[in-house]
Amino acid sequence: xxxxxxxxxxxxxxxxxxxxxxxxxxxxYVKLREQQHTMGxxxxxxxxxxxxxxGSIQVRTLPSGESLYSPVQQDRHHLTCLQCGKSMAIEQCxxxxxEAHLNQSHxxxxxxxxLEFFGLCPRCQGEGEGEGAVSC
Amino acid sequence: xxxxxxxxxxxxxxxxxxxxxxxxxxxxYVKLREQQHTMGxxxxxxxxxxxxxxGSIQVRTLPSGESLYSPVQQDRHHLTCLQCGKSMAIEQCxxxxxEAHLNQSHxxxxxxxxLEFFGLCPRCQGEGEGEGAVSC
DNA sequence: TTTACTGCAAAGCATTTGCAGGGCG
DNA sequence: CGCCCTGCAAATGCTTTGCAGTAAA
Numbered sequence: 001x002x003x004x005x006x007x008x009x010x011x012x013x014x015x016x017x018x019x020x021x022x023x024x025x026x027x028x029y030v031k032l033r034e035q036q037h038t039m040g041x042x043x044x045x046x047x048x049x050x051x052x053x054x055g056s057i058q059v060r061t062l063p064s065g066e067s068l069y070s071p072v073q074q075d076r077h078h079l080t081c082l083q084c085g086k087s088m089a090i091e092q093c094x095x096x097x098x099e100a101h102l103n104q105s106h107x108x109x110x111x112x113x114x115l116e117f118f119g120l121c122p123r124c125q126g127e128g129e130g131e132g133a134v135s136c
Numbered sequence: 137x138x139x140x141x142x143x144x145x146x147x148x149x150x151x152x153x154x155x156x157x158x159x160x161x162x163x164x165y166v167k168l169r170e171q172q173h174t175m176g177x178x179x180x181x182x183x184x185x186x187x188x189x190x191g192s193i194q195v196r197t198l199p200s201g202e203s204l205y206s207p208v209q210q211d212r213h214h215l216t217c218l219q220c221g222k223s224m225a226i227e228q229c230x231x232x233x234x235e236a237h238l239n240q241s242h243x244x245x246x247x248x249x250x251l252e253f254f255g256l257c258p259r260c261q262g263e264g265e266g267e268g269a270v271s272c
Numbered sequence: 273t274t275t276a277c278t279g280c281a282a283a284g285c286a287t288t289t290g291c292a293g294g295g296c297g
Numbered sequence: 298c299g300c301c302c303t304g305c306a307a308a309t310g311c312t313t314t315g316c317a318g319t320a321a322a
Contacts, residue, residue, distance in 0.1 A: 006277060026311075040279040045312060058254070065201035065286070065311065079244055090238065094230045095251065102226065102253060108215055110255035115231065117238060118194070119246035142302060162286075176304040181287060183302095201311070202286065 008047045011037040013056065013071070022060060022068035022076075055111035077115040090117070144183045147173040149192065149207070158196060158204035158212075191247035213251040226253070 005013075015031055016023070023031070029044045048069055051057045061067045063080075070076070080087035095113055103110050141149075151167055152159070159167070165180045184205055187193045197203045199216075206212070216223035231249055239246050 008277080024311090042280080042313075043278055046277085049313095055255070059199060061197045061199050061201065063195060063197050063203065065197065065203075067199065067201075067311085079238060079242055079246075090234075094234055098226075098230055099253060102215060106215055107258040108253070108255045110215075110253050112255075113251065113253040115249065115251045117235060117244070117246050117249040119191070119244045119248075122243040144302075160286085178288075178305080179303055185288095200286090 006047065006050075008039050008043050009051055011039070012044065012047050013051065016057060016069065016071050019070070022070035024066050024068055026066075028069065055109075058112040058114075060114055060116075072112050077117075079117045079119075079121075087116075090115075142183065142186075144175050144179050145187055147175070148180065148183050149187065152193060152205065152207050155206070158206035160202050160204055162202075164205065191245075194248040194250075196250055196252075208248050213253075215253045215255075223252075226251075 011032060012028065015028065015035065015037070025041070025044055025048060028048075029039075029041050032039060032044065048057065048059075052059055052069075056072060057069050058072045059067050059069055060078075077090040077093060078087040079090055093115065095115060099110055099113055102108060147168060148164065151164065151171065151173070161177075161180055161184060164184075165175075165177050168175060168180070184193065184195075188195055188205075192208060193205050194208045195203050195205055196214075213226040213229060214223040215226055229251065231251060235246055235249055238244060
């Protein structure tokens with residue numbers, strides 16, 4: 001979108017591009033550090049915020065409150081277990097048409113969408129009805 | 137799903153049912169208090185957690201990290217502005233078929249799904265490119 | 273120099289947890 | 298009588314913010 005980017009933003013985009021999955025701000029902070037692109041945690045958050053508003057990256061907020069960041073690219077949707085929190089990617093996406101429609105009808109400028117299914121994974125379905133089941 | 141419910145859980149379900157929109161745990165805590173169903177905040181969270189695992193309520197976590205709870209019922213999807221955070225409901229939902237399919241192929245027991253579009257609302261598109269725009 | 277970016281450390285907030293008291297079966 | 302539910306308060310963990318130093322134009 002915009003070309004005006006800080007060095008930090010560029011470095012973050014590079015790391016995100018090399019990764020093939022979404023990553024949390026905290027982990028991104030660590031990974032940048034490993035790659036000699038050391039920067040403060042606050043800077044990481046500020047850069048991510050800017051990139052988000054540009055529409056350059058997409059964010060998925062987990063039920064835990066932690067957010068995962070990734071480049072805007074393919075659709076990656078998820079099937080998430082409410083108990084163990086594990087989530088797996090889904091390939092299908094029946095939403096493109098709707099997105100195009102919304103762009104017009106609501107005059108929104110849509111960057112991306114998220115689609116997530118919640119339930120219990122096979123492993124958690126049988127186990128601890130009350131609690132327990134820290135297994136997966 | 138399960139019948140075994142505590143008084144707190146019942147009261148929460150009642151409040152949620154009367155409401156026609158999702159509510160945060162904090163606000164739910166206040167609302168319960170107003171209706172003489174006073175209970176501790178921790179109890180509210182614990183009850184919500186239990187109801188969530190039962191599949192009786194659904195949760196949507198906002199980019200802010202705050203979670204909104206509502207009864208599992210109709211599909212309610214959203215169009216959310218990345219800048220001002222305001223979100224509006226969407227009526228269409230092209231996802232039912234896919235959900236049925238996933239139930240089988242992944243052996244998940246799916247309770248519900250969320251579909252959310254992110255971008256900039258009409259109001260925020262023009263404004264503060266860099267920042268500003270606390271308007272909406 | 274002038275402005276924007278950065279780091280560090282101090283908050284801020286929603287949520288979770290430990291523990292002891294209390295209610296219900 | 299025993300166990301689960303609660304409340305309170307402390308603690309967690311992610312994220313945000315204030316402020317002063319620094320780099321870039």
